[in-house]
Amino acid sequence: MNFKHLKTFIEVANCKSFSVAATRLHTVQSAISRHINALEEELGISLFERNTRHVALTASGEVYFAHAKAILNHCEQAKNDAQLVAQGKLGVLRIGYLSSACAHFLPSVLRRFNEFVPNIDVKIFEMTAAQQLHAFVEGSIDIGFSRPIDYGYDGLIRHKHLSNDPIYLVVNDSHPLAQKNTARLTDLTPYSLTLFARDQASSLFDTIISAFHQHEIRPKVHSEPISMQALLTQVASSQTVALVPGCVRNLQTKQCCFIPLDIPLFTPLEMHWTASPSATAKTWLHWCEQDINLEKETPSHSPS
Amino acid sequence: MNFKHLKTFIEVANCKSFSVAATRLHTVQSAISRHINALEEELGISLFERNTRHVALTASGEVYFAHAKAILNHCEQAKNDAQLVAQGKLGVLRIGYLSSACAHFLPSVLRRFNEFVPNIDVKIFEMTAAQQLHAFVEGSIDIGFSRPIDYGYDGLIRHKHLSNDPIYLVVNDSHPLAQKNTARLTDLTPYSLTLFARDQASSLFDTIISAFHQHEIRPKVHSEPISMQALLTQVASSQTVALVPGCVRNLQTKQCCFIPLDIPLFTPLEMHWTASPSATAKTWLHWCEQDINLEKETPSHSPS
DNA sequence: TTCATTTATGCTCAAAAAAGATAAATATAG
DNA sequence: CTATATTTATCTTTTTTGAGCATAAATGAA
Numbered sequence: 001m002n003f004k005h006l007k008t009f010i011e012v013a014n015c016k017s018f019s020v021a022a023t024r025l026h027t028v029q030s031a032i033s034r035h036i037n038a039l040e041e042e043l044g045i046s047l048f049e050r051n052t053r054h055v056a057l058t059a060s061g062e063v064y065f066a067h068a069k070a071i072l073n074h075c076e077q078a079k080n081d082a083q084l085v086a087q088g089k090l091g092v093l094r095i096g097y098l099s100s101a102c103a104h105f106l107p108s109v110l111r112r113f114n115e116f117v118p119n120i121d122v123k124i125f126e127m128t129a130a131q132q133l134h135a136f137v138e139g140s141i142d143i144g145f146s147r148p149i150d151y152g153y154d155g156l157i158r159h160k161h162l163s164n165d166p167i168y169l170v171v172n173d174s175h176p177l178a179q180k181n182t183a184r185l186t187d188l189t190p191y192s193l194t195l196f197a198r199d200q201a202s203s204l205f206d207t208i209i210s211a212f213h214q215h216e217i218r219p220k221v222h223s224e225p226i227s228m229q230a231l232l233t234q235v236a237s238s239q240t241v242a243l244v245p246g247c248v249r250n251l252q253t254k255q256c257c258f259i260p261l262d263i264p265l266f267t268p269l270e271m272h273w274t275a276s277p278s279a280t281a282k283t284w285l286h287w288c289e290q291d292i293n294l295e296k297e298t299p300s301h302s303p304s
Numbered sequence: 305m306n307f308k309h310l311k312t313f314i315e316v317a318n319c320k321s322f323s324v325a326a327t328r329l330h331t332v333q334s335a336i337s338r339h340i341n342a343l344e345e346e347l348g349i350s351l352f353e354r355n356t357r358h359v360a361l362t363a364s365g366e367v368y369f370a371h372a373k374a375i376l377n378h379c380e381q382a383k384n385d386a387q388l389v390a391q392g393k394l395g396v397l398r399i400g401y402l403s404s405a406c407a408h409f410l411p412s413v414l415r416r417f418n419e420f421v422p423n424i425d426v427k428i429f430e431m432t433a434a435q436q437l438h439a440f441v442e443g444s445i446d447i448g449f450s451r452p453i454d455y456g457y458d459g460l461i462r463h464k465h466l467s468n469d470p471i472y473l474v475v476n477d478s479h480p481l482a483q484k485n486t487a488r489l490t491d492l493t494p495y496s497l498t499l500f501a502r503d504q505a506s507s508l509f510d511t512i513i514s515a516f517h518q519h520e521i522r523p524k525v526h527s528e529p530i531s532m533q534a535l536l537t538q539v540a541s542s543q544t545v546a547l548v549p550g551c552v553r554n555l556q557t558k559q560c561c562f563i564p565l566d567i568p569l570f571t572p573l574e575m576h577w578t579a580s581p582s583a584t585a586k587t588w589l590h591w592c593e594q595d596i597n598l599e600k601e602t603p604s605h606s607p608s
Numbered sequence: 609t610t611c612a613t614t615t616a617t618g619c620t621c622a623a624a625a626a627a628g629a630t631a632a633a634t635a636t637a638g
Numbered sequence: 639c640t641a642t643a644t645t646t647a648t649c650t651t652t653t654t655t656g657a658g659c660a661t662a663a664a665t666g667a668a
Binding site: 337 | 644645646647648649
């Protein structure tokens with residue numbers, strides 16, 4: 001079988017004449033005749049009831065006609081879809097994100113992106129920075145939102161700085177420090193420190209520790225919870241203190257008190273992608289550049 | 305584009321090797337290479353990420369692969385459907401039928417036929433014998449069930465005798481003749497006759513009239529209703545008498561009394577079809593011959 | 609019956625596709 | 639790091655397929 005045969009068949013069925021179909025297809029009548037005969041031979045049935053004066057589809061011809069049109073449409077669809085995928089206008093975009101840092105802006109951003117390219121199926125995965133790095137290496141996400149990640153080797157991963165999230169002291173609301181308007185790091189020395197686990201968020205951990213070192217303080221580390229919500233529960237239920245990104249206030253924070261620090265201490269929020277991004281990732285990056293200014297979307301340092 | 309290109313593409317995608325695909329398709333590797341290149345050129349995208357050691361589908365390739373398989377399946381489906389239609393195993397069978405004569409056996413027959421060939425969509429049309437003749441001429445039914453029809457010209461229409469339906473006298477239940485066990489035609493002379501309209505059922509009309517003529521009776525025709533139900537209502541509500549096929553007792557017959565005649569007077573039930581039946585009609589006729597004995601299905605002369 | 613029109617078919621030739629040979633590239637083994 | 643084996647790309651030759659042309663056969667209409 002052959003697409004040319006199908007096209008010829010459809011044309012003959014439409015104009016009910018071999019010779020008219022020939023001129024419409026810019027060929028000669030004998031070619032049409034042979035195409036139809038070849039099709040009929042292959043199918044083992046006759047598609048047209050014809051003599052030298054009349055051409056009409058048989059019942060089988062009618063059925064085959066409907067199928068033939070659908071098949072050609074399907075071919076066009078296949079071509080179109082493949083091209084859209086290549087252009088990054090159709091497909092899947094997998095985004096890893098740090099829940100505490102992104103939950104407040106990601107939904108609105110993704111909704112606007114979906115309006116821009118409705119045929120990209122955005123799948124989001126809550127992941128720590130370390131998990132995102134691993135996911136990039138094994139190719140299971142296209143875009144990541146997290147604190148800076150420790151990509152040891154060559155330029156596999158690219159990034160863009162989005163915002164600086166100021167770090168706050170957090171204590172329970174009956175804690176002696178809860179009354180202060182701003183806190184100094186030295187205020188914390190009497191208390192044991194709850195510190196977010198390093199393997200979950202190395203950047204935050206290192207920022208905090210190096211700040212203490214700069215002030216020549218050796219904090220007493222009490223515990224290292226692996227989720228921000230667990231950290232807040234720990235703080236709320238004990239006299240320990242903690243240092244957390246301001247965006248954490250978007251979580252459930254009953255009985256916790258956030259106090260600004262007297263020094264500028266920030267943890268950055270970044271967007272990451274690979275050096276050879278997928279087509280959908282390219283579409284995302286292009287959209288981010290021209291349509292959206294993500295920095296404006298992440299006002300995490302505005303006091304609440 | 306070309307089906308051969310699609311098949312090559314699918315094979316290469318399956319075994320992820322140009323040369324292996326070549327041997328599987330009983331050709332040489334250079335042919336495969338050119339098929340893929342031709343496809344890629346036409347689509348304007350690359351379907352495989354490949355070098356001399358590795359072949360893998362691109363994202364667009366994955367999408368096109370899924371479409372390509374579906375397209376080839378669709379082609380098979382088209383071929384198959386067309387062949388089934390040609391064999392009369394798929395399609396529409398249009399049956400015209402005389403309601404009063406067929407309503408009691410047609411449903412069960414059609415159910416059994418549907419089990420035999422589930423893909424034939426049987427459409428039934430209630431029609432008088434005259435309407436069936438017209439429908440045959442214009443090709444709008446394939447099979448007809450009716451009394452004998454008056455096909456004036458050549459062998460366009462074929463028929464098969466199914467059963468003889470004995471004709472009964474019908475009177476209302478308080479009529480003087482209602483008490484009799486059998487009736488003679490001469491018993492009817494005092495009464496006016498309600499006669500089913502000739503243009504609705506010429507065969508029945510002529511049978512009745514010629515019976516009267518043989519007995520040298522000239523009946524007083526009172527009215528000529530165009531439906532059996534109307535005839536029964538007329539009989540039930542007046543002192544007129546009527547002669548009707550026994551199967552009419554399957555209709556709503558309140559206050560009517562059916563009395564056998566003392567002479568053998570029948571109206572035949574026949575199946576009709578055209579000299580060049582459609583494929584589905586052939587299937588029907590074949591099924592009737594070998595599977596069903598329609599005569600046994602039409603026990604219209606058994607007294608109720 | 610004749611004529612005009614339409615499909616089917618045999619023949620020739622050109623275009624396209626397959627086969628064959630070879631080059632280029634690259635992963636693996638030594 | 640180099641050599642080798644394997645795989646894809648490309649160029650040339652050969653074979654096959656399909657288009658164009660001429661013509662025969664068929665058929666409905668005048």
